[in-house]
Amino acid sequence: MLSRNRSAASWHPFALITACAVLVCGGAFAIACTSPAITPPEIEIEIEPEFESYDSVLNRVIYKIEVEVGVASPAQQTQCQCGLGLGTAGATAPASFSVLSVAVRNRFTSNSDLDYDLPAFAGFAASNAVTNSIKSLGNFNTGATASGFAATVNPFVPPVDTADQKLLLSFRVSFAPEDFNAVNGNVMQFAAGSNDPTHSLGILNNYKSQLILPPFQLSTCDFNFDQVCDIADLNALLAIGPIKAGVSSTDQTQVFDLDGDDVINNQDVDEWLSAAANDEGAADAYKRGDADLNGQIDFNDFLAWLLHFRQQTLLWNEGDFDGSGVVDFTDLIILVINLNS
Ligand SMILES: [Ca+2]
Numbered sequence: 001m002l003s004r005n006r007s008a009a010s011w012h013p014f015a016l017i018t019a020c021a022v023l024v025c026g027g028a029f030a031i032a033c034t035s036p037a038i039t040p041p042e043i044e045i046e047i048e049p050e051f052e053s054y055d056s057v058l059n060r061v062i063y064k065i066e067v068e069v070g071v072a073s074p075a076q077q078t079q080c081q082c083g084l085g086l087g088t089a090g091a092t093a094p095a096s097f098s099v100l101s102v103a104v105r106n107r108f109t110s111n112s113d114l115d116y117d118l119p120a121f122a123g124f125a126a127s128n129a130v131t132n133s134i135k136s137l138g139n140f141n142t143g144a145t146a147s148g149f150a151a152t153v154n155p156f157v158p159p160v161d162t163a164d165q166k167l168l169l170s171f172r173v174s175f176a177p178e179d180f181n182a183v184n185g186n187v188m189q190f191a192a193g194s195n196d197p198t199h200s201l202g203i204l205n206n207y208k209s210q211l212i213l214p215p216f217q218l219s220t221c222d223f224n225f226d227q228v229c230d231i232a233d234l235n236a237l238l239a240i241g242p243i244k245a246g247v248s249s250t251d252q253t254q255v256f257d258l259d260g261d262d263v264i265n266n267q268d269v270d271e272w273l274s275a276a277a278n279d280e281g282a283a284d285a286y287k288r289g290d291a292d293l294n295g296q297i298d299f300n301d302f303l304a305w306l307l308h309f310r311q312q313t314l315l316w317n318e319g320d321f322d323g324s325g326v327v328d329f330t331d332l333i334i335l336v337i338n339l340n341s
């Protein structure tokens, strides 16, 4: 069994041998590769995910998810099968999750825009039969969502440079942006095989099981991926402070460094106020003092300041307009100045 928490090993020659067993469509090569004696259990093969695009019509983010595999030519025309599963009984995949396409690509020669660049494997199409076969595998995770694909593969001459671990089984998956946290960190299983009894469909062993996605951002001001730039986002920026004197950005907080100077301070708040107003279609940047970010400074904003006067808070909507960590007369002066600007 794979451990969800074990750190993945980097390249190892046995990884290729293990991977070879999985996509090979029949033949003695597959049998040789599946020898358990040459599969050290501590080796894990990385899942390589990459944000690809956002489909604004369907409201879906699209990621490319790739794992290294080996291939070999079948002796005769064979149906190659592959797929993946996402989730467990305790953490099911969101309903919006789907696998759009599958390809076999060459890591170094691929045009990443191509769905299929190893011609022998062109034509993977979604298959309910393969999906059901994956679900019925004994070691398929209970409660996971399966997606199966099949392609008819004829005997072919493998590319000469595939002996050096350059081939990738590449899935394009999509899901609603708001479901990011139900996909990221969840358990993923890969399956591959064929209709040849010498290489039947099975779950891939020794592949990293936890899918860790790089985060996407549809707007630079939307830090919580809910597609609106609002007070929750501004408060998330301010929460790493007090930012008035400047806080050095880290890998975890660099998303808040909107002007890219490695310091998070009020200049980034200014950038946010401008970007958020632009994102929401407002003509002018939001102003400091606009506690509820409704585009105008009025009695409600004053009330937000008054209710928290002399309190320590990092929250914009509680009246800390200068990121000092306290609501005081400085914040009121900022509000009053912008009232007339
Ligand atoms: Ca947001």
Ligand SMILES: [Ca+2]
Binding pocket: 256, 257, 258, 259, 260, 261, 262, 263, 264, 265, 267, 268
């Ligand atoms: Ca900055």
Ligand SMILES: [Ca+2]
Binding pocket: 289, 290, 291, 292, 293, 294, 295, 296, 297, 298, 300, 301
């Ligand atoms: Ca207001």
Ligand SMILES: [Ca+2]
Binding pocket: 319, 320, 321, 322, 323, 324, 325, 326, 327, 328, 330, 331
């Ligand atoms: Ca303040």
